[in-house]
Amino acid sequence: MTAEEQLESREAVSLDELETLLRIPSISALPEHREDVHRAAEWVADRLQVAGMEGARVLPTGGHPVVYAEWQHRPERPTVLIYGHVDVQPVDPIDLWDSPPFEPEVRDDRIYARGASDMKGNLLESILAVEALLRTEGSLPVNLKFLIEAQEEIGSPQLPEFVAVNKALLACDLVVSADGGQWSEEQPLLTLGLRGLAGLQIDVYGPASDLHSGIYGGMVANPIHALAHILDSMHDLDGRITVDGFYDDVLPLSDEERAAVAQVPFDAAEYTKSVGVEQLAGEAGYSPLERVWVRPTLEANGIWGGFQGEGSKTVLPSEAHAKITCRLVPDQDPARILEAIAAHVERHTPTGIRAETLPLPGSGTPYVIPHDHWGNRAAAEVLAELYGVQPYLTRSGGTVPVCAIFQSELNAYTVSFGFGLDDEQFHAPNEFLRLRSFRRGQIAWVRLLRRLGQEAVPQ
């Protein structure tokens, strides 16, 4: 029996296992789910051990734990580290889910649950592939390590230190990240870049307590208007970010890079329809894909202040708050960006108002990998064979902070190799994964590991 046949034969069991993992509400952002996150990590460690990986264990980080496992019996072959995460996003607004987020439901060959696409499905694909190879061939084509974290959705606050301290344990020639996606069911892609991330909260304070908007309204500054002013001052009418110094370190976009982006087809009409807007928006002078792939953003993720109940309450509120995250591109530095925003907030705080900024956990440095890196060539061949077409060379607007960390700490590039699709509602209600992707991903991993086994240890 081949590894591929082995995978096909246990399809129903594998789906059961995915459902089991999806039932664990491993929301890393919410303290009340700390135990669930740990439980998910334990589940993955157990599953890796069962798959035939060695020394599978849950390791502490000071925050949410990581899972490590290894198989190192190919001294003449490269060492590959498979990276993924077992934590998931929060689920609110919960009332927009058609089925409960942690009670997986299969409908139309899709499995609906928080974490299905991002990325418990992808994670399990890689483990199942490794198991199938070990069961059918008795060995793996490469030396292999797994590093599965549980804090990616909050920006991996403790992972940089964990990687730095455990350089020897994690030493490898190539990282393959299972946290990624493909272009469509018919079209593969290779992600050459990821945006970075920097977030902060703005806390705006006015009067010491909520005031009557009649008795005081007109002579006491309103924190909501102050916050609106601060937020609105951060973009001009062309969608350009007006924070002083924000673009200082952005590398100019070469004609070649713009041409590569332009080669990737983009159907604005289909896009607006899928997202549910009448028109796309964004920074003037750039195409939609450029806006998401190679241009930085500054985005409010949440805002609140004053009375939010039913009806009317004529209050002049005491405070207002907003959370902001920026997506960054090479060579922007998260810390410098946060400083620039904090200075901007200070400059734009109106009279009678006090504003504070507080960095949010989870910054990430932007990342790029050469398109002709040996890891990328291997992945491209596997994908081309599996899909029948060459992968697009894309970037992602998202952030996987560890790619930059692996590069600086382990001196290893990261190849992105995941099978989610952009319409799968990750970070949103009704997240789902196509089961076809789940099946195809397992085969893809088998082939990628075989193909990487043809490489010599890099010098």
Add this chain to the structure above:
Amino acid sequence: MTAEEQLESREAVSLDELETLLRIPSISALPEHREDVHRAAEWVADRLQVAGMEGARVLPTGGHPVVYAEWQHRPERPTVLIYGHVDVQPVDPIDLWDSPPFEPEVRDDRIYARGASDMKGNLLESILAVEALLRTEGSLPVNLKFLIEAQEEIGSPQLPEFVAVNKALLACDLVVSADGGQWSEEQPLLTLGLRGLAGLQIDVYGPASDLHSGIYGGMVANPIHALAHILDSMHDLDGRITVDGFYDDVLPLSDEERAAVAQVPFDAAEYTKSVGVEQLAGEAGYSPLERVWVRPTLEANGIWGGFQGEGSKTVLPSEAHAKITCRLVPDQDPARILEAIAAHVERHTPTGIRAETLPLPGSGTPYVIPHDHWGNRAAAEVLAELYGVQPYLTRSGGTVPVCAIFQSELNAYTVSFGFGLDDEQFHAPNEFLRLRSFRRGQIAWVRLLRRLGQEAVPQ
């Protein structure tokens, strides 16, 4: 025994009665308190009957009820209608209260509870005064009616129709509103004007569901930024409202009116300290008191959208919302103002965003009474005698919508006669009433009714 002695002798009982009334959580804005509002109205009706008023009863309005009672045995004297309300504001943010809002607590000769100052204390003062007169003198100096509503804090949505339909029942020569305050413990005032009120909610919609801010951020418009833009577009940097047509109907301020306002002392340093801000703010070219008394405002009372939890969620939210109320001055019309704002919102809605506006219940027309009206002269004499100084002639930045309604429907001006003070945290956590005001208010009402009994029926 005089009425004054009678009031003094039952001081402890009267305080008990105030506490009983304050324990009823009659929050008119919250549907879950509908029964409590009704219970408070029943309590007032019973108390009026006990006081010796006749035909005391709770009447339906289609919304929260009103309480009516009468005493009409002075055909040669004016008919005075005492107006008040028994409903209260919501209590959030609840965690800022030092004692539970509906468990009244006396500390340092102050009673702390939601509704203590606005206006259950004031309301009870007038009832106690009437009772004391009837008990000690066997009759009242004027014909008297009570109209106590239970929806003032939501802008009295059903009251205009109730007054219009019950013109005969409510017919009177003068309204005296118990819903008001004094300048300080030493200084009385007469309120000659009240601002009007118009409110609306702005609902801003972007993508059909919350999106990943990395995958979509940059090409899909963000509803929070759109809302910030809309809100920030409503004022210029001088604090002037930039909604087209907003000031069209504002009557110019005469030199005489500005001089009257300027005669009222205003200590900015003390004010900023009491409110807890470093500087006052507001419209350029006007003094702080002018900004609150004779200039209109546009004020956000609440804002919300996206992720408000702990930590970070990198979401591009689907929607964002704000509640706005405007305080209006003569001759602004609430309906026209709401139309102007709705048009402004439409003009300032960014590409890729859909915005809707929804009027909030509770508009009110601005109101002014001549300073030498006979009702004002009577109130001024009583206050001057009681405090030892002439009352300031002021306006209030707040809104009592019924004043304009009584004027148009009953052809009766309203004299403001209440004893709250501006620092008593009404509409805010830790609302309180000075018990000295509670005692003095009872005496004041006795004297006002006596003084009004010296007037002939107006022709």
